[in-house]
Amino acid sequence: MTGRNSYLAFGGAYHGDTIGSLSIGAGGFGTDIFDPLRFPVMRAPGFDTPNAIDVAIEMIVENCASLAAVVIEPLVQGAAGMEMLPAEEFAKLGIACRDNDVLLICDEVATGFGRTGTLFASEQCGLSPDLLVIGKGITGGYLAMAATVANERVYSAFLGDDLGPRTFYHGHSYSGNALAAAVALKHLELIYEWDVLANVNERSDQLRALLDAKIAERPEVKAIRLQGLMCGVELAAPREGLRWGRKVCASAVAQGVLLRPLGDVIVLMPMLTTTADEVERIVNVLDAAITEGTRT
Known part of the structure; x- marks a missing residue:
């Protein structure tokens, strides 16, 4: 990789809050103060641009x-407001990386462990990344844990004599936490034991049907984006500054349903074991909250 010292990332990307992660991320969320520390990257359009993959x-x-x-968030850019591209768009990106000897890094911290309907979103996209970044869902949210998975090509690049020129020295104080690892292992067992992925897809179909019936045609709603149990309901505020997203979510919380806004995009991310009754309640509360929160 001599001479290869740059990254390509996407508009709207979010990959974390360390300096490196902020650099490949697209900014926003009050990150301007760190701009002098961020290194430059090549920037393809975000997923709100239909030909983003072709440009990349x-x-x-x-x-x-x-x-x-x-570096890419496969299928869904969560922090960008649940921006999505069709799964079939992504495979050609992986081919281009292989053909040009460029590493592919898939950030599945948000999408991994069943959230999009398969264990990893990369599966739906036909991507086989060189590095897979995972976290959050690995323990079901019960304990903090993250991991980086490397394929054989990357793994072998660091094999060699102990404390030799290939040694990978980087680590951190909390690596290999035994309790977190035990929780993660049990969580993986339960995903299969409880057939969680089947429930995700069933509840996603139910959620889509209810949103189409009760929410999609409302004049206050601009768009609905849904993949598995990752959903964004984008509001159509008539002018800036009305803070509809915050008002709608505050109304929902007051009614017992925890929703969060990304600007004027209402984020719906039910737990993967959510029930049919809970999905119906979420949509009913959202419907009422839009009525209350968009009054001008």
Whole structure:
């Protein structure tokens, strides 16, 4: 990888809050203060641009001599307001990375462990990343844990003599926490024992039907984006500054349903074991909250 010292990331991307993560992220959320510390990256359009993947592929081909890796949130950009692209759009990105000897890094901290309807969103996208970034759902949210999964190519690059030139020295104080690892292992067992993925897809279908019936045609709603149990309901505020998102979510919380806004996008992310009754309650409360929260 000599001479390859740059990354390609996407508009709207969010990958975390360390300096490196902020650099490949697209900014926002009060990150401007850190701009002097962020390193430059190549930036393809976000998922709100239909041809974002095609543009990224053109950038890979044109810049492969200096490009080390492409970093992507497969299928769903959560922090961007649940922006999504069709799963079939992504496989060609993986092919372009392989053809040009560029590493592919899939950030599945938000999408992993069943949230999109498969264990990993990469599966639906036809992507086989060189590095897979996982966290959050690995323990079902009960304990903090994250991991980076490497394929054979990357793993082998660090094999060699002990304390030799290939040794990977980087680590941190809380690596390998035994309690978190035990919780993660049990969580993985329960995903299969309880057939959680089947429930995610059934509840997603139910959620889509209810949103289509009760929410989609409301004049206050601009768009609904749903994949598995990741959903964004984008409101159509008539002008800036009305803070509809915060008002609608506050109304929902007052009615016993915890929703959060990303600007004027209402985020619906029920637990993966949610029931049919709970999904119906969520949509009914959202319907009432939109009425209350958008009064002008």
